[in-house]
Amino acid sequence: xxxxxxxxxxxxxxxxxxxxxxxxxxxxxxxxxxxxxxxxxxxxxxxxxxxxxxxxxxxxxxxxxxxxxxxxxxxxxxxxxxxxxxxxxxxxxxxxxxxxxxxxxxxxxxxxxxxxxxxxxxxxxxxxxxxxxxxxxxxxxxxxxxxxxxxxxxxxxxxxxxxxxxxxxxxxxxxxxxxxxxxxxxxxxxxxxxxxxxxxxxxxxxxxxxxxxxxxxxxxxxxxxxxxxxxxxxxxxxxxxxxxxxxxxxxxxxxxxxxxxxxxxxxxxxxxxxxxxxxxxxxxxxxxxxxxxxxxxxxxxxxxxxxxxxxxxxxxxxxxxxxxxxxxxxxxxxxxxxxxxxxxxxxxxxxxxxxxxxxxxxxxxxxxxxxxxxxxxxxxxxxxxxxxxxxxxxxxxxxxxxxxxxxxxxxxxxxxxxxxxxxxxxxxxxxxxxxxxxxxxxxxxxxxxxxxxxxxxxxxxxxxxxxxxxxxxxxxxxx
Ligand SMILES: [Zn+2]
Numbered sequence: 001x002x003x004x005x006x007x008x009x010x011x012x013x014x015x016x017x018x019x020x021x022x023x024x025x026x027x028x029x030x031x032x033x034x035x036x037x038x039x040x041x042x043x044x045x046x047x048x049x050x051x052x053x054x055x056x057x058x059x060x061x062x063x064x065x066x067x068x069x070x071x072x073x074x075x076x077x078x079x080x081x082x083x084x085x086x087x088x089x090x091x092x093x094x095x096x097x098x099x100x101x102x103x104x105x106x107x108x109x110x111x112x113x114x115x116x117x118x119x120x121x122x123x124x125x126x127x128x129x130x131x132x133x134x135x136x137x138x139x140x141x142x143x144x145x146x147x148x149x150x151x152x153x154x155x156x157x158x159x160x161x162x163x164x165x166x167x168x169x170x171x172x173x174x175x176x177x178x179x180x181x182x183x184x185x186x187x188x189x190x191x192x193x194x195x196x197x198x199x200x201x202x203x204x205x206x207x208x209x210x211x212x213x214x215x216x217x218x219x220x221x222x223x224x225x226x227x228x229x230x231x232x233x234x235x236x237x238x239x240x241x242x243x244x245x246x247x248x249x250x251x252x253x254x255x256x257x258x259x260x261x262x263x264x265x266x267x268x269x270x271x272x273x274x275x276x277x278x279x280x281x282x283x284x285x286x287x288x289x290x291x292x293x294x295x296x297x298x299x300x301x302x303x304x305x306x307x308x309x310x311x312x313x314x315x316x317x318x319x320x321x322x323x324x325x326x327x328x329x330x331x332x333x334x335x336x337x338x339x340x341x342x343x344x345x346x347x348x349x350x351x352x353x354x355x356x357x358x359x360x361x362x363x364x365x366x367x368x369x370x371x372x373x374x375x376x377x378x379x380x381x382x383x384x385x386x387x388x389x390x391x392x393x394x395x396x397x398x399x400x401x402x403x404x405x406x407x408x409x410x411x412x413x414x415x416x417x418x419x420x421x422x423x424x425x426x427x428x429x430x431x432x433x434x435x436x437x438x439x440x441x442x443x444x445x446x447x448x449x450x451x452x453x454x455x456x457x458x459x460x461x462x463x464x465x466x467x468x469x470x471x472x473x474x475x476x477x478x479x
Pocket of ligand 1: 087121122152178
């Protein structure tokens with residue numbers, strides 16, 4: 001097989017230039033940001049893809065949605081098709097005074113890194129996809145579908161579009177490169193994403209605010225009532241204390257306590273909330289966060305009993321728990337409470353399903369092998385606390401496709417934060433892994449077709465991703 005390590009090394013100077021040019025474009029798809037910049041990033045990428053051998057390129061235009069770049073390289077005979085996903089829009093830069101160099105002037109920094117908004121999330125991964133295609137001179141041994149989205153950071157009509165036109169997303173494997181390694185140099189496959197649901201809880205107890213001296217002590221206090229309710233969501237260790245929310249042991253990798261404290265920016269001496277292994281708390285169990293509270297502000301507080309208060313709550317659920325079921329469990333918990341005998345009004349908000357990738361199938365195995373070749377050590381599994389709605393939609397559109405989540409980001413790259421950076425070495429390794437994967441996956445696929453004709457049961461993704469039992473394939477497939 002070709003030595004993709006040498007090839008990637010040769011490609012890196014140009015890929016780095018391409019990444020820098022792409023990062024200069026402030027392609028922010030939020031309202032009040034110029035749409036032309038998003039378009040400019042789109043056009044720039046179309047050029048890069050053409051140069052990398054993707055001749056069949058289309059833009060998918062949906063209402064209020066940046067154009068999605070859809071490219072296609074047909075599969076050679078009997079070869080599988082791999083969908084390559086990434087997004088070209090970026091988060092706004094936030095407070096620019098917190099940046100050590102202007103966010104849209106990508107800057108080389110120590111340690112072989114480049115700093116800039118979107119340089120890691122997710123432009124590094126788009127460039128890595130392009131690098132893998134260049135490594136094959138645009139003629140990979142697999143069919144390729146390009147799906148480069150332009151509005152991932154801000155919701156769009158694309159989020160649930162794929163099942164409406166599944167033929168555009170037909171693939172045997174999908175490389176969702178909007179991720180990265182748990183820490184630099186440690187190859188990581190993300191295999192699960194928690195589900196997310198919002199809700200609002202409110203309470204009205206009085207027609208209006210009343211004197212706390214005259215009435216306090218007997219008047220029903222809305223803020224106190226709400227605080228009593230919120231305090232029941234966790235036990236004294238900080239573990240979630242709501243029935244019906246799933247939590248299971250986590251067998252993948254995880255952060256050390258020290259690393260977590262650093263990543264989270266915990267102040268010295270601060271304890272973590274909850275008990276048990278941290279991976280289990282972050283990725284394989286629920287979390288409940290009070291994300292907003294309406295109450296009188298301290299600076300303008302009057303001596304009065306508060307008549308009305310409300311809180312916004314963000315719930316995260318186990319990747320395989322039905323998110324609506326989890327949301328209902330929390331609603332039921334709050335509705336049953338009646339602190340001081342007072343009823344709360346609970347309004348469920350948006351809910352996005354979690355995701356658990358079946359592991360151990362042929363594409364997964366081929367990618368594990370390819371990543372081992374690229375980084376020199378065996379990939380670990382992690383999960384992500386955030387959800388990616390599109391992953392569910394893609395998996396609905398192509399239910400037999402194995403989903404592989406990885407990329408050039410890393411746990412310390414500061415995505416969505418000031419001074420986001422990417423390590424060029426990680427991009428190079430993703431190029432090697434992906435280029436190698438094309439060959440490994442194609443070879444395994446052809447072998448399974450051959451076994452097919454011999455009457456041996458197949459084990460490829462197009463039939464059943466869980467058909468080959470392995471220690472990791474015990475998770476039920478997603479519906
Ligand atoms: Zn992203």
